[in-house]
Amino acid sequence: MAVGDIKTPHLPPVSGIRLSSVDAGIRYAGREDLVLIELSEGSSVAGCFTRNLYKAAPVIVSQKHLASAHTRYLLINSGNANACTGLQGMDDAYNSCKQVAELANVPIESVLPFSTGVIGMPMNMNAVEKGVPRAFENLSEENWESVAKAIMTTDTFAKMVTREIEIDGVKVRINGIAKGAGMIRPDMATMLAYVFTDAYVQKETLQNICSLATDKSFNRVTVDGDTSTNDSIILAATGKAEMPLIDSVESSQGQLLAKSVIDVFKELAQLLVRDGEGATKFVTIVVDNGADTDDCLKVAYSIAHSPLVKTAMFASDPNWGRLVAAIGRSGVEQLDVSNVRVWLDDLLIVEDAGVASGYREELGQQVFDQAEFTIRIDLGMGNCSETIWTCDLSHEYVSINADYRS
Amino acid sequence: MAVGDIKTPHLPPVSGIRLSSVDAGIRYAGREDLVLIELSEGSSVAGCFTRNLYKAAPVIVSQKHLASAHTRYLLINSGNANACTGLQGMDDAYNSCKQVAELANVPIESVLPFSTGVIGMPMNMNAVEKGVPRAFENLSEENWESVAKAIMTTDTFAKMVTREIEIDGVKVRINGIAKGAGMIRPDMATMLAYVFTDAYVQKETLQNICSLATDKSFNRVTVDGDTSTNDSIILAATGKAEMPLIDSVESSQGQLLAKSVIDVFKELAQLLVRDGEGATKFVTIVVDNGADTDDCLKVAYSIAHSPLVKTAMFASDPNWGRLVAAIGRSGVEQLDVSNVRVWLDDLLIVEDAGVASGYREELGQQVFDQAEFTIRIDLGMGNCSETIWTCDLSHEYVSINADYRS
Numbered sequence: 001m002a003v004g005d006i007k008t009p010h011l012p013p014v015s016g017i018r019l020s021s022v023d024a025g026i027r028y029a030g031r032e033d034l035v036l037i038e039l040s041e042g043s044s045v046a047g048c049f050t051r052n053l054y055k056a057a058p059v060i061v062s063q064k065h066l067a068s069a070h071t072r073y074l075l076i077n078s079g080n081a082n083a084c085t086g087l088q089g090m091d092d093a094y095n096s097c098k099q100v101a102e103l104a105n106v107p108i109e110s111v112l113p114f115s116t117g118v119i120g121m122p123m124n125m126n127a128v129e130k131g132v133p134r135a136f137e138n139l140s141e142e143n144w145e146s147v148a149k150a151i152m153t154t155d156t157f158a159k160m161v162t163r164e165i166e167i168d169g170v171k172v173r174i175n176g177i178a179k180g181a182g183m184i185r186p187d188m189a190t191m192l193a194y195v196f197t198d199a200y201v202q203k204e205t206l207q208n209i210c211s212l213a214t215d216k217s218f219n220r221v222t223v224d225g226d227t228s229t230n231d232s233i234i235l236a237a238t239g240k241a242e243m244p245l246i247d248s249v250e251s252s253q254g255q256l257l258a259k260s261v262i263d264v265f266k267e268l269a270q271l272l273v274r275d276g277e278g279a280t281k282f283v284t285i286v287v288d289n290g291a292d293t294d295d296c297l298k299v300a301y302s303i304a305h306s307p308l309v310k311t312a313m314f315a316s317d318p319n320w321g322r323l324v325a326a327i328g329r330s331g332v333e334q335l336d337v338s339n340v341r342v343w344l345d346d347l348l349i350v351e352d353a354g355v356a357s358g359y360r361e362e363l364g365q366q367v368f369d370q371a372e373f374t375i376r377i378d379l380g381m382g383n384c385s386e387t388i389w390t391c392d393l394s395h396e397y398v399s400i401n402a403d404y405r406s
Numbered sequence: 407m408a409v410g411d412i413k414t415p416h417l418p419p420v421s422g423i424r425l426s427s428v429d430a431g432i433r434y435a436g437r438e439d440l441v442l443i444e445l446s447e448g449s450s451v452a453g454c455f456t457r458n459l460y461k462a463a464p465v466i467v468s469q470k471h472l473a474s475a476h477t478r479y480l481l482i483n484s485g486n487a488n489a490c491t492g493l494q495g496m497d498d499a500y501n502s503c504k505q506v507a508e509l510a511n512v513p514i515e516s517v518l519p520f521s522t523g524v525i526g527m528p529m530n531m532n533a534v535e536k537g538v539p540r541a542f543e544n545l546s547e548e549n550w551e552s553v554a555k556a557i558m559t560t561d562t563f564a565k566m567v568t569r570e571i572e573i574d575g576v577k578v579r580i581n582g583i584a585k586g587a588g589m590i591r592p593d594m595a596t597m598l599a600y601v602f603t604d605a606y607v608q609k610e611t612l613q614n615i616c617s618l619a620t621d622k623s624f625n626r627v628t629v630d631g632d633t634s635t636n637d638s639i640i641l642a643a644t645g646k647a648e649m650p651l652i653d654s655v656e657s658s659q660g661q662l663l664a665k666s667v668i669d670v671f672k673e674l675a676q677l678l679v680r681d682g683e684g685a686t687k688f689v690t691i692v693v694d695n696g697a698d699t700d701d702c703l704k705v706a707y708s709i710a711h712s713p714l715v716k717t718a719m720f721a722s723d724p725n726w727g728r729l730v731a732a733i734g735r736s737g738v739e740q741l742d743v744s745n746v747r748v749w750l751d752d753l754l755i756v757e758d759a760g761v762a763s764g765y766r767e768e769l770g771q772q773v774f775d776q777a778e779f780t781i782r783i784d785l786g787m788g789n790c791s792e793t794i795w796t797c798d799l800s801h802e803y804v805s806i807n808a809d810y811r812s
Contacts, residue, residue: 053743054734054759084730086760119727120761229731307713307799308807315808321525324490325635328460337459353460354492355526393713395804401714402721 002156003274003282003371003391011144011162011175015198016040016238020138021150024131026124027079027117032150034128036100036135037074037194043238044203045071046210047112048218050231056083057093058113059230065097069109073100074234075132076192078151078179082115082123083229092123099132114232116179116192117153148177151192154400155181159271165260167253170243172199174260178268181223181275190228191218193268199257200239202247209249209258210235217265220388222304223276235261273389278396281313284374288385295332296386299377302330310393318364320349327377339380345373408562409680409688409777409797417550417568417581421604422446422644426544427556430537432530433485433523438556440534442506442541443480443600449644450609451477452616453518454624456637462489463499464519465636471503475515479506480640481538482598484557484585488521488529489635498529505538520638522585522598523559554583557598560806561587565677571666573659576649578605580666584674587629587681596634597624599674605663606645608653615655615664616641623671626794628710629682641667679795684802687719692782694791701738702792705783708736716799724770726755733783745786751779 017039024034039045047066049059065071075096082089097111104110115123148158159178164171180191201209214233239245246253274282285303290296303309306326312319323342327335342350344367349359367373423445430440445451453472455465471477481502488495503517510516521529554564565584570577586597607615620639645651652659680688691709696702709715712732718725729748733741748756750773755765773779 052731052734053738053741054730081727084727084756084760086758089760119725119731229727229734305711307803311804311807314804317808319525321487321490321635324460325458325525328458328635332459335459350490352492354490354495393804395801397713398717398720398799398801398804401717402723 003279006157006274008145008158008160009162011160012173013141014173014175014196014238015240016043017196018139018141019143019147020135020140021143021146022131022134022138024077024127026077026127032146033078034131034135035076035147035150036132036139037147038139039072039236040238040240041072043071043236044201044206046203046207046235048210048214048233050228052229054084054229056081056115056230057085057089058082058115059232060090061093061097062112062114062232065109065112069107071112071236072106072110073104074112074114074194075100076114076151077128078153079117080115080121080123081117081119081230083119085120085122088122092125095125096128096132099129103133103136112234114192116151116190116230119229144175144177151177151179153179153181153190154277155179155275157275159268159275161264161267163260163264165256167199167243167256170241172197172241172243172257174264176264176268178272180272181277191231191272193218193233193265195235195261195264197237198240199237200241200243200245201237201257202245205247205249205254206235206237209261212249212258213262213265216262217269221269221273222301222388222390223273223279270389273391276391277400278394279391280371280394281392282372283313283390283392284387285390286374286376286385286387288376288378289382290379290384290386291334291382292384293386295379295381296384297388298330298332299327299379300386300388302326303375304388304390307393313368313392314394316365316368318344318361318368320355320364323375324350332379335379335381341378341380343376344368409685412563412677412680414551414564414566415568417566418579419547420579420581420602420644421646422449423602424545424547425549425553426541426546427549427552428537428540428544430483430533432483432533438552439484440537440541441482441553441556442538442545443553444545445478445642446644446646447478449477449642450607450612452609452613452641454616454620454639456634458635460490460635462487462521462636463491463495464488464521465638466496467499467503468518468520468638471515471518475513477518477642478512478516479510480518480520480600481506482520482557483534484559485523486521486527486529487523487525487636489525491526491528494528498531501531502534502538505535509539509542518640520598522557522596522636525635550581550583557583557585559585559596560683561585561681563681565674565681567670567673569666569670571662573605573649573662576647578603578647578649578663580670582670582674584678586678587683597637597678599624599639599671601641601667601670603643604646605643606647606649606651607643607663608651611653611655611660612641612643615667618655618664619668619671622668623675627675627679628707628794628796629679629685676795679797682797683806684800685797686777686800687798688778689719689796689798690780690793691796692780692791692793694782694784695788696785696790696792697740697788698790699792701785701787702790703794704736704738705733705785706792706794708732709781710794710796713799719774719798720800722771722774724750724767724774726761726770729781730756738785741785741787747784747786749782750774
């Protein structure tokens with residue numbers, strides 16, 4: 001069950017992008033699980049990848065290929081992560097790139113592979129091989145929704161965002177799709193995100209925008225604190241819009257594009273949390289007036305990862321004692337708890353290391369009864385502010401993750 | 407439901423210790439919730455306390471009193487933590503000490519207060535005041551079990567350990583009781599532990615033994631990664647045994663005593679995990695051949711705190727992909743995952759960054775089907791080794807913590 005009123009917008013074409021999805025039978029029966037995305041020649045491509053030391057084979061190959069050639073194809077499968085699969089996994093990732101490259105007559109390095117699903121199982125390469133030619137046949141500018149669905153694993157809805165902006169009078173389109181519902185925390189997780197624009201952007205500038213946007217979005221959400229072996233984000237720009245080259249983030253054109261890309265990334269990242277495994281609450285955690293980003297994030301994640309806070313959210317129980325316990329153990333040195341204030345939405349609940357005068361349980365209850373609310377902490381130390389998004393810990397989370405492989 | 411065959415031993419008297427428990431009606435109806443423990447004059451007392459910055463009022467008072475005077479009385483209540491209760495909470499903690507001090511004709515600093523239960527609620531001082539005189543009337547050398555029960559909150563059984571050792575031919579008794587089942591992780595949590603011996607020990611030496619034993623026991627267990635505002639451990643030595651003063655941990659007598667105290671602390675700490683909220687598994691995590699303690703503990707706690715690993719334990723699912731994902735994201739720099747090996751009990755499951763040759767799912771299943779097993783990780787980096795104990799994450803954990811206050 002997703003939190004909030006989820007809209008699944010229609011995504012119009014992005015000039016230079018064609019997509020397709022097929023039911024290759026990699027693991028799931030009766031659904032599509034293999035995706036091919038074609039980028040027109042001359043596209044710029046940027047990426048951000050998991051920091052987990054156990055990188056899945058497709059992550060290793062994608063990073064290598066992205067650095068060494070112009071990317072023309074993305075091949076994505078769901079159902080199997082091809083992670084911790086040793087040399088066989090590397091061979092499988094290369095071989096699927098090779099098949100795409102031969103059919104498209106491009107260098108193997110022009111193909112980036114992506115996988116999501118169970119860790120440690122050999123890929124069903126027979127299914128992939130049979131699926132790839134069919135994926136080529138189905139390429140179209142219109143398949144955004146079916147592609148967004150085909151990359152899902154435990155997701156309950158397809159995550160799709162679109163924006164149209166104007167840069168110097170030229171209309172520019174940005175489309176984004178993503179998947180992920182668990183094993184999600186900063187530095188990314190079992191999440192894949194693909195964002196495409198027809199803007200004309202230099203590769204290094206695009207990478208800067210991608211890294212900046214990732215840090216403000218996918219690196220600021222957490223469902224359960226786990227980081228996966230396969231997280232990948234791709235930002236591609238086809239350059240089909242009739243506009244001058246954007247070659248700097250600092251230029252006014254670069255700023256405009258970056259702002260909208262950040263916006264798309266943030267909306268996708270928040271959709272991941274809204275679809276967090278078993279989530280019934282969507283909670284924004286704002287930490288104001290910390291000494292630095294590190295301190296703010298320590299406090300934010302200490303709250304967001306506390307099973308006691310998360311079960312209290314699930315119970316709609318404004319148990320602020322668990323909140324202050326999480327703040328107090330967050331590891332921020334120099335924190336003077338007598339200066340810390342905590343709000344639930346606009347309701348002051350903690351000050352002077354105790355409950356705020358005037359606070360009444362029924363007021364806190366009103367906030368926690370909502371499906372969406374904000375917990376705000378003022379550390380009273382400095383000028384830094386950070387925001388993250390998280391969800392609660394429910395019975396359904398345990399059910400999903402205790403049953404996933406069986 | 408506790409994990410394992412829990413023994414509740416009879417605790418014989420420790421010369422110099424008298425205890426009592428009464429049903430003061432602080433929060434719970436129909437059970438005892440107030441405990442008084444008297445230490446004979448000349449006792450040495452040591453303590454370790456929570457590192458949470460939101461220290462509860464009784465923790466602040468206990469630390470101050472322990473430093474400034476000879477301790478003669480411990481006053482413990484369950485049901486209310488007297489934490490985040492501001493100046494009123496401090497007054498309440500002082501006033502309960504004062505009442506005990508006046509009735510016993512000792513300085514107020516000779517009394518240490520302890521509280522466990524809900525955070526942020528004012529103490530029911532009327533109940534405490536009426537309970538204290540009755541607690542004095544009931545003091546006896548024999549009340550260990552009723553006291554161990556009276557300090558429980560969400561615990562399902564009383565935690566009691568006893569040992570008799572010989573030091574230079576003299577019989578020495580060590581009795582320990584503890585409470586705690588949730589909000590438990592290193593640096594202690596909603597846990598209280600009281601260990602008493604009739605050994606004759608200098609105060610500084612006793613503090614060294616207490617700190618050493620805490621680090622090897624209560625700071626090596628985790629249920630849910632939360633650290634409470636009230637954690638306290640007290641180690642008291644009455645000196646009633648007919649023996650020379652132990653004034654150094656390094657002496658053979660100090661070593662003998664320390665070894666047994668560590669043993670008692672460890673058994674109590676493991677009982678906390680066995681009674682972890684909703685626990686169905688008791689899991690030992692051993693990290694061998696790390697560069698240092700910090701690296702070993704990062705890996706151990708990354709596994710122990712991963713909701714995905716914990717739900718897999720609950721499901722008896724040997725999902726080693728989640729294990730390696732937790733190792734890979736643990737933040738150990740310089741870790742070469744190709745050198746890492748992972749065992750389930752004696753079964754090698756991961757090597758060379760993939761599944762071990764010869765591993766079969768049914769073998770892993772046999773290990774995970776047990777209520778107790780060991781996950782061992784060899785980091786292949788150095789010579790440091792650390793062991794921690796944890797439990798799984800079950801539906802019952804969510805139920806307990808989503809319903810606790812209501």
